[in-house]
């Protein structure tokens with residue numbers, strides 16, 4: 274269970290960042306007072322264009338960033354005050370590959386398994402499960418640096434899920450993957466949902482959102498402009514597909530005057 | 535958890551051929567080769583001056599001088615040429631360029647003037663021309679006065695007194711066999727303490743620097759750090775594990791450098807002992823223990839510094855640019871202990887790095903007091919703890935850790 278209450282995140286910008294973003298203000302409100310909740314057994318999607326604040330939101334849920342304002346609870350634990358407990362129950366994945374290329378997949382699994390406090394047996398069992406699922410066995414003793422991009426991506430999923438977390442957070446799950454690897458990943462996310470896990474993903478791709486997610490929050494410019502099942506969003510916006518719904522909502526925000534995208 | 539992180543840090547280094555080469559083999563071999571080359575140059579320089587046959591030009595010399603010189607010419611290591619006055623200017627030019635070493639000019643009527651000493655107020659003069667910036671020239675002048683002119687003077691005096699023995703008023707230390715009052719061990723220590731503490735200081739820092747940049751800043755650059763931050767391990771534990779891992783590697787790397795130095799000893803001892811003949815003095819077990827503790831606590835400070843700077847940088851390159859100025863400061867601190875004479879005031883031992891290197895020097899000199907030892911070690915431990923705390927805080931800083 275993820276509960277987000279009045280979450281706001283303001284970044285302080287360095288001089289360099291101010292120059293890069295062509296702004297005179299030294300702060301950036303990336304997320305502006307959003308609230309939503311997601312339950313186990315569902316895939317919840319944050320859908321929005323670049324810079325909407327999706328990554329910021331997911332990183333805050335994953336305890337990597339601290340909220341400027343508001344509260345986030347994961348399975349009832351506050352992500353700031355009980356960050357260690359929260360980290361035990363989440364697996365956070367991104368499309369950026371973040372593993373030491375010098376080690377082997379087998380060692381990497383064992384290392385992170387130990388850091389999560391798993392017994393050797395449990396680590397072996399999880400490694401066996403996840404490696405067969407993603408077809409990593411054949412590469413288990415090669416250096417990660419020698420694996421293909423798709424294989425590394427699969428391995429990074431396996432590593433992030435070694436502790437079998439209740440909550441799986443995935444930033445842009447299919448970004449940069451070929452169609453076959455992308456399919457393996459989305460199939461696995463569905464399987465996790467079937468196992469009763471809570472899966473939360475971010476995406477800017479309509480097709481991913483509509484095919485994968487049970488519930489959506491559409492984010493534009495740091496705010497949630499629509500939330501609920503896809504059917505509910507289509508009904509609310511009186512549109513026939515998600516893309517039309519998105520542009521309908523986008524026009525409204527523009528009218529509302531806070532679209533400084 | 536600490537163990538898991540420490541073991542991984544060590545495995546990272548010890549299974550990577552590139553890192554093994556760059557942090558253990560390369561420093562040892564390069565220090566070995568450097569010292570062999572420097573040591574040989576140093577010995578050559580010393581030996582060269584001793585062997586050099588000085589070229590001395592003598593002008594206007596009286597016949598009695600030539601006669602005297604013939605009797606000793608095979609005992610002095612000089613080549614004397616008797617010249618005419620017209621050559622003087624060209625000889626002076628040669629002395630300036632280092633081709634000639636010494637020009638000696640006798641006053642006119644030298645013999646008559648020495649013989650008529652009863653009627654004269656001042657004795658006649660012998661002028662020497664030499665170049666003090668050239669070792670050969672400086673030594674030639676000293677040797678010429680000691681070995682040639684002093685003897686010649688005694689000949690002249692012997693003529694005046696009628697007996698060569700009357701020319702000797704006293705002798706220095708003829709029967710005194712205990713004239714040299716020195717503690718052998720301390721003398722050896724003194725020679726050792728000239729250069730060695732500075733070397734230790736620099737090696738201990740550079741070994742931490744090399745590997746710290748690669749493992750810690752590298753980890754951030756590759757983005758693997760954030761995966762670590764997502765595990766339920768306490769930030770303190772991660773910081774400690776990293777520092778400890780780096781410390782172990784730095785110590786081993788420093789040991790390799792010392793092996794390199796020891797291996798170069800047969801060629802470089804002359805230089806490392808600052809020209810002293812000594813060898814290693816007999817230290818007590820307690821002194822070895824002190825040395826070990828001082829060095830280990832210094833490793834803590836070095837590793838803490840390198841870790842902190844590396845963690846705060848986005849990339850290996852950036853970390854390098856932070857660490858380089860610190861390395862300069864460490865080098866200056868190390869060098870300044872070389873020129874400090876005597877033991878510094880006790881409070882100075884609390885200065886990180888400088889205090890430790892001074893303390894190492896004082897141990898080698900048999901001069902380190904227990905209070906100074908305690909100040910050194912406690913100050914280093916406290917600084918290390920502060921640095922670890924700062925590293926932990928950095929791990930909690932989202933802006934720095936996510937390179938945002």
Ligand SMILES: Nc1ncnc2c1ncn2[C@@H]1O[C@H](COP(=O)(O)OP(=O)(O)OP(=O)(O)O)[C@@H](O)[C@H]1O
Pocket residue numbers: 284285286290301302303321322323324325326327328329330477938
């Ligand atoms: N560390 C940071 N410092 C300053 N500003 C930031 C930082 N991270 C993100 N931002 C800004 O905050 C806003 C939201 O960024 P965020 O990465 O959360 O968006 P996103 O929805 O994930 O976009 P994308 O689809 O491009 O990944 C953007 O304007 C971004 O420039």
Ligand SMILES: [Mg+2]
Pocket residue numbers: 327328329444
């Ligand atoms: Mg993003």
